[in-house]
Amino acid sequence: MLRRALSTLVIALTAGFGLATVPAQAQTQSVPKVQPGEGRPYEIADSEVWDVPDPVSRRGYQVFVALPPSYGKELQRKYPVLYVTDADYAFPIIRQINRRLNLDGPRVEEFILVGLSYGKGEDGAVSRRRDYTPTPNGPSTAPSGAIHGQGQAYQTYLRDQVKPFIAARYRTDPARALFLGHSYGSLLGAQILFTEPGLFSGYILGSPSLWYDKRHILGLEASYAAKNRDLPAKVFLYVGEYEALRKGDRRYSQSVDMVADNQTLEAALRGRKYPGLSVKSVVLNDEDHLSVAPRGFTQGLRYLLPAR
Template sequence: MNPVTLPDAEWFDLAPPGGGAPWRIFLARPQGEAPAAGFPTLFMLDANAGFATFTEVLRRGAVRPAATGIGPMVLVGIGYPEEDDARARRHFDYTAGPGAEGSARPTGGRDAFLAFIEQVLKPRIAREVPLDPARQTLFGHSLAGWFTLDVMARDGGAFAAYVAVSPSLWWDEARLDAGLALPRAVPPRLSLMVGEWEQALAPWQAERPEAGEMAARRARRAMVDRAQGFAERARVTLGPEAEVRFERLAGEDHASILPAAMARALRFALAA
């Protein structure tokens, strides 16, 4: 059998200056000539777990932009080589320190990871394809969603728009709230999505052997209430010039929400 390939997509490994563990970078280019200002770009975290799906959603949507609200853009995925312990690395990259529930894995790599994106990755991609620096979006799910909100709150100028899907606010909600109060030059655009069944058991999960433990964890983390509350606080704190959207996606849980959120994220990224 022949392997399936993604048209106009590629990957390469990129290490930080001075050496260190590389990140695996995935790149999907749009066809056709770039606009005068360059292509809009979406940077996807946890790319090992969905870059191909995201690329296909973008490709299909861009065929009929008038109907879908999705047009040509560059998709950049940030992931890890297959031989790496991705769970350990993402816990380090996406966090500023230990979370409320503690962690057996190292944490606190947030600043170094953002510096890699800003100082190494963005210039490298810009040498490959023209990018519009004023139309760049950061997309993160779960713990990567916490990172996305933290960058929006504390380094808002890094991207023009932010999409946080099922963000793990429970990790360190106080830091995110403190970041909202910091001064910023440009009001951000934020889309925050969470699944209906992220705070309680979905009907198909109720009979599972681990249902009791799952229900207790979901109640403790309160993903839906926390996400909605953060969106409301962001609207008030960031002021009327900021754009803050909140959506609770019916029928989805923490895992199933990811593909359901992708078309919405692309439309949001391109709407400015």
């Protein structure tokens, strides 16, 4: 079981991110499991943790798994799988958002949630700087000696280790593997989209760090377009209003204009007129880089996985 001490915070967060109020009777549809007492850590119910190491780098990683409510009842059904980066915070939040969205009737199709952990024993910032970035040319603000640029190796790990591991253990729909990332996590997602788009059929790219290494990802997009006539994927882009550059106003970014970069990527994708590509992009009002994720997650889920 995945241990977590911040469940109350997660529930409070998801309740406050624009989700509809549900009737009291709807909230009694599921009975939470009794938690272990005597001061032991809170556990996320109905979750699993598996070790899935990378045999190439020899680093240890884990995947966190949450199965949908019907999984043990509809034994012939296959489910879409949503893979999420930065699982330490994203996994419990997305699990709760999905649960609340469907309390008063289905709004989001049921899916298997897979959280992608940081390297075992590593600080999250160290792990994500290395694994989620496309080139070694990290920002000047990074700590001395910080390692960047192993995103391609991590992409290979996802393809060759994580996805086969999940497919071998769960009833997955192989045509419906989805990716969700925020910030550096969505930088990784954009890299995959423009180098190996078939690895996932849908992408939620939140506040992508397109500024990284002189907008390297926009170059990847142009290179892909020069060689391909289609990009079969469903893509949801989100960014916060206050991620625009406006010096002197502390609500806004003081270094990069992520809103403008997001709009540049959206315009490029729409301009390619790929027959198999669907794109939606939103700028979420009154949100910054740290606050925007739960709203972006919610809208992205409803775009990629609307209830049938």
